[in-house]
Amino acid sequence: MRQSVTKELYAYWSRLKGARSAPDRTDIDPAAIRHVLADTFIVEIDQACAFPIRLSGTRLNALWLDDQKGRSFLDLWRMEDRRNVAAAVLTVIDGVAPIVAGARAAASRGGPLELELLLLPLRHFGKTHSRLLGSLAPVYHPEWLGRTPTLPLELVSLRVLDTAAETLSSVRQSTFSTPRAAGQRPQLVVYEGGKPR
Numbered sequence: 001m002r003q004s005v006t007k008e009l010y011a012y013w014s015r016l017k018g019a020r021s022a023p024d025r026t027d028i029d030p031a032a033i034r035h036v037l038a039d040t041f042i043v044e045i046d047q048a049c050a051f052p053i054r055l056s057g058t059r060l061n062a063l064w065l066d067d068q069k070g071r072s073f074l075d076l077w078r079m080e081d082r083r084n085v086a087a088a089v090l091t092v093i094d095g096v097a098p099i100v101a102g103a104r105a106a107a108s109r110g111g112p113l114e115l116e117l118l119l120l121p122l123r124h125f126g127k128t129h130s131r132l133l134g135s136l137a138p139v140y141h142p143e144w145l146g147r148t149p150t151l152p153l154e155l156v157s158l159r160v161l162d163t164a165a166e167t168l169s170s171v172r173q174s175t176f177s178t179p180r181a182a183g184q185r186p187q188l189v190v191y192e193g194g195k196p197r
Contacts, residue, residue, distance in 0.1 A: 001100055003116040005036045005137035010098065010161075013120045013133060021096040022121040025131050036135060042122070043073045043132040045093055049086055050074065051132075060136055062146040063105060081155040088158055092119045093129050095160075102156035103136070110144035115153070 001007050012033050016023035030037060038059040043051045056068040064076075073089070074082045088099050101117040116137050124130035138145065 001116070001118070003137040003139065005039045005135050006100065006116050006118045008036050009033060009040060009118055009133070009135045010120070013098075020123075022123050022128070024126075025122045025124040028122075028133065036137075039135045039137045041068070041073075041134050041136070043089070043134065045089070045129050045132065049090070051086070051089055054131070057135075059138070059145075063136075063150040065146070065149045076153050078152040078154055081153070084155055084158075088119065089132060091160065092121050092132055096121050096128070098161040099158060100161060101158045104154040104156050105138075105150045106154075107142075107144045107148045107150055109148045110142060113142055113145070113150070114139040114156075 001010060013023060016027045025042070033040065038057045040055075040057045041053055041060055042055040044054050046052060051073040053068045053071050053073055061067050068076070074085055077085050088101065091097060092099050098121070099117075099119045101119070103115040103117050105113045105115060107113070116135075116139070118135045118137075120133045121128070122131040122133050
Protein backbone atom coordinates (compact mmCIF):
# COMPACT_ATOMS: atom_id res chain seq x y z
CA MET A 1 0.00 0.00 0.00
CA ARG A 2 1.51 3.26 -1.14
CA GLN A 3 -1.27 5.83 -1.23
CA SER A 4 -2.43 7.62 1.92
CA VAL A 5 -6.07 6.99 0.92
CA THR A 6 -5.43 3.25 0.77
CA LYS A 7 -3.59 3.20 4.09
CA GLU A 8 -6.26 5.27 5.88
CA LEU A 9 -9.19 3.21 4.59
CA TYR A 10 -7.44 -0.08 5.38
CA ALA A 11 -6.57 1.10 8.92
CA TYR A 12 -10.19 2.17 9.51
CA TRP A 13 -11.54 -1.16 8.18
CA SER A 14 -9.05 -3.08 10.32
CA ARG A 15 -10.07 -1.18 13.48
CA LEU A 16 -13.76 -1.81 12.78
CA LYS A 17 -13.38 -5.51 12.19
CA GLY A 18 -11.39 -6.17 15.37
CA ALA A 19 -11.34 -9.94 15.93
CA ARG A 20 -14.04 -10.54 13.30
CA SER A 21 -13.21 -11.56 9.75
CA ALA A 22 -14.90 -8.41 8.40
CA PRO A 23 -16.91 -5.48 9.77
CA ASP A 24 -20.60 -4.97 8.99
CA ARG A 25 -21.75 -2.40 6.44
CA THR A 26 -23.69 -0.63 9.22
CA ASP A 27 -20.42 -0.12 11.15
CA ILE A 28 -19.13 2.29 8.49
CA ASP A 29 -19.37 5.93 9.59
CA PRO A 30 -18.79 8.26 6.62
CA ALA A 31 -17.69 11.07 8.96
CA ALA A 32 -14.84 8.88 10.23
CA ILE A 33 -13.42 8.53 6.71
CA ARG A 34 -14.42 11.94 5.34
CA HIS A 35 -10.87 12.61 4.07
CA VAL A 36 -11.00 9.57 1.77
CA LEU A 37 -14.70 9.47 0.84
CA ALA A 38 -14.10 10.97 -2.61
CA ASP A 39 -12.03 7.91 -3.54
CA THR A 40 -14.23 5.22 -1.94
CA PHE A 41 -17.02 2.99 -3.19
CA ILE A 42 -19.22 0.09 -2.08
CA VAL A 43 -19.98 -2.82 -4.40
CA GLU A 44 -22.82 -5.32 -4.00
CA ILE A 45 -22.08 -9.01 -4.52
CA ASP A 46 -24.88 -10.36 -6.70
CA GLN A 47 -25.75 -13.81 -8.10
CA ALA A 48 -24.94 -12.76 -11.67
CA CYS A 49 -21.44 -11.54 -10.65
CA ALA A 50 -22.11 -8.14 -12.24
CA PHE A 51 -21.08 -6.45 -8.96
CA PRO A 52 -23.22 -3.27 -9.11
CA ILE A 53 -21.75 -0.18 -7.46
CA ARG A 54 -24.00 0.92 -4.58
CA LEU A 55 -22.05 3.99 -3.43
CA SER A 56 -19.53 5.94 -5.47
CA GLY A 57 -17.18 8.72 -4.37
CA THR A 58 -16.92 11.98 -6.28
CA ARG A 59 -13.38 11.38 -7.57
CA LEU A 60 -14.41 7.96 -8.91
CA ASN A 61 -17.32 9.66 -10.68
CA ALA A 62 -14.95 12.33 -12.01
CA LEU A 63 -12.90 9.69 -13.83
CA TRP A 64 -15.86 9.03 -16.15
CA LEU A 65 -17.67 12.39 -15.74
CA ASP A 66 -20.74 10.53 -14.53
CA ASP A 67 -22.21 8.99 -11.38
CA GLN A 68 -21.10 5.34 -11.21
CA LYS A 69 -23.86 4.26 -8.81
CA GLY A 70 -25.78 1.34 -10.31
CA ARG A 71 -23.10 0.60 -12.90
CA SER A 72 -21.33 -2.78 -12.91
CA PHE A 73 -17.91 -2.60 -11.25
CA LEU A 74 -16.60 -4.80 -14.06
CA ASP A 75 -17.64 -2.22 -16.67
CA LEU A 76 -14.98 0.14 -15.31
CA TRP A 77 -12.30 -2.22 -16.66
CA ARG A 78 -10.99 -3.23 -20.08
CA MET A 79 -12.65 -6.33 -21.53
CA GLU A 80 -9.43 -8.33 -21.24
CA ASP A 81 -9.14 -7.52 -17.49
CA ARG A 82 -12.74 -8.17 -16.41
CA ARG A 83 -12.28 -11.88 -15.68
CA ASN A 84 -9.26 -11.10 -13.49
CA VAL A 85 -11.13 -8.33 -11.67
CA ALA A 86 -14.11 -10.66 -11.07
CA ALA A 87 -11.72 -13.32 -9.72
CA ALA A 88 -10.16 -10.73 -7.41
CA VAL A 89 -13.58 -9.62 -6.09
CA LEU A 90 -14.57 -13.24 -5.42
CA THR A 91 -11.25 -13.85 -3.66
CA VAL A 92 -11.95 -10.91 -1.35
CA ILE A 93 -15.42 -12.24 -0.59
CA ASP A 94 -14.79 -16.00 -0.50
CA GLY A 95 -11.43 -15.78 1.25
CA VAL A 96 -12.32 -12.73 3.38
CA ALA A 97 -8.96 -11.36 2.26
CA PRO A 98 -8.28 -7.75 1.26
CA ILE A 99 -6.63 -7.07 -2.10
CA VAL A 100 -4.44 -4.18 -3.16
CA ALA A 101 -4.01 -3.67 -6.90
CA GLY A 102 -2.36 -1.31 -9.32
CA ALA A 103 -4.43 0.14 -12.15
CA ARG A 104 -3.78 2.45 -15.07
CA ALA A 105 -6.22 4.85 -16.65
CA ALA A 106 -5.89 6.78 -19.88
CA ALA A 107 -8.07 9.69 -20.90
CA SER A 108 -9.37 10.27 -24.40
CA ARG A 109 -7.22 13.44 -24.26
CA GLY A 110 -4.35 13.28 -21.79
CA GLY A 111 -1.61 11.01 -20.50
CA PRO A 112 -1.95 7.84 -18.43
CA LEU A 113 -2.85 7.96 -14.75
CA GLU A 114 -1.61 5.40 -12.20
CA LEU A 115 -4.11 4.42 -9.49
CA GLU A 116 -4.10 2.17 -6.42
CA LEU A 117 -7.13 -0.05 -5.82
CA LEU A 118 -8.12 -1.48 -2.42
CA LEU A 119 -10.87 -4.10 -2.02
CA LEU A 120 -12.12 -5.00 1.48
CA PRO A 121 -14.82 -7.50 2.50
CA LEU A 122 -17.91 -6.28 4.36
CA ARG A 123 -20.79 -8.10 6.01
CA HIS A 124 -24.32 -6.83 5.42
CA PHE A 125 -27.05 -7.82 7.89
CA GLY A 126 -24.87 -10.78 8.92
CA LYS A 127 -24.30 -12.05 5.37
CA THR A 128 -20.66 -12.55 4.46
CA HIS A 129 -21.08 -12.58 0.65
CA SER A 130 -22.91 -9.30 0.34
CA ARG A 131 -20.80 -6.12 0.11
CA LEU A 132 -17.30 -4.92 -0.64
CA LEU A 133 -15.73 -1.63 0.46
CA GLY A 134 -13.04 -0.20 -1.77
CA SER A 135 -11.01 2.77 -2.84
CA LEU A 136 -9.47 3.82 -6.13
CA ALA A 137 -6.85 6.49 -5.44
CA PRO A 138 -4.91 8.31 -8.15
CA VAL A 139 -1.15 8.61 -7.61
CA TYR A 140 -1.42 12.25 -8.71
CA HIS A 141 -4.23 14.52 -9.95
CA PRO A 142 -3.75 15.42 -13.62
CA GLU A 143 -5.31 18.57 -14.99
CA TRP A 144 -7.65 16.53 -17.22
CA LEU A 145 -9.28 14.72 -14.25
CA GLY A 146 -12.92 15.79 -14.17
CA ARG A 147 -12.69 17.42 -17.62
CA THR A 148 -12.36 14.49 -19.98
CA PRO A 149 -13.61 10.93 -19.42
CA THR A 150 -11.28 8.07 -18.64
CA LEU A 151 -11.03 5.05 -20.88
CA PRO A 152 -11.63 1.64 -19.21
CA LEU A 153 -9.08 0.83 -16.52
CA GLU A 154 -6.16 -1.52 -17.08
CA LEU A 155 -5.26 -3.96 -14.29
CA VAL A 156 -1.50 -3.77 -13.71
CA SER A 157 -0.80 -5.76 -10.54
CA LEU A 158 -2.51 -7.56 -7.64
CA ARG A 159 -1.53 -8.44 -4.09
CA VAL A 160 -3.56 -10.33 -1.49
CA LEU A 161 -3.17 -8.85 1.97
CA ASP A 162 -2.66 -11.43 4.70
CA THR A 163 -4.47 -9.79 7.61
CA ALA A 164 -3.36 -12.42 10.12
CA ALA A 165 0.34 -11.92 9.47
CA GLU A 166 0.02 -8.33 8.16
CA THR A 167 2.17 -9.19 5.15
CA LEU A 168 1.59 -8.80 1.45
CA SER A 169 1.69 -11.83 -0.82
CA SER A 170 2.36 -11.29 -4.50
CA VAL A 171 -0.11 -12.68 -6.98
CA ARG A 172 1.09 -13.48 -10.46
CA GLN A 173 -1.34 -11.99 -12.92
CA SER A 174 -0.69 -14.78 -15.45
CA THR A 175 -2.41 -17.27 -13.13
CA PHE A 176 -5.76 -15.55 -13.74
CA SER A 177 -5.95 -16.37 -17.42
CA THR A 178 -7.00 -20.01 -17.14
CA PRO A 179 -10.05 -20.69 -19.32
CA ARG A 180 -13.37 -21.48 -17.66
CA ALA A 181 -16.61 -23.04 -18.77
CA ALA A 182 -19.66 -20.84 -19.31
CA GLY A 183 -21.42 -20.08 -16.04
CA GLN A 184 -18.47 -21.23 -13.93
CA ARG A 185 -17.22 -18.73 -11.35
CA PRO A 186 -13.75 -17.27 -12.03
CA GLN A 187 -10.89 -18.86 -10.13
CA LEU A 188 -7.93 -17.14 -8.54
CA VAL A 189 -4.66 -18.91 -7.79
CA VAL A 190 -2.51 -17.29 -5.10
CA TYR A 191 1.21 -17.99 -4.84
CA GLU A 192 2.35 -17.35 -1.30
CA GLY A 193 5.28 -14.99 -0.96
CA GLY A 194 7.58 -14.34 1.93
CA LYS A 195 7.52 -11.34 4.22
CA PRO A 196 8.70 -8.14 2.51
CA ARG A 197 12.17 -7.09 3.54
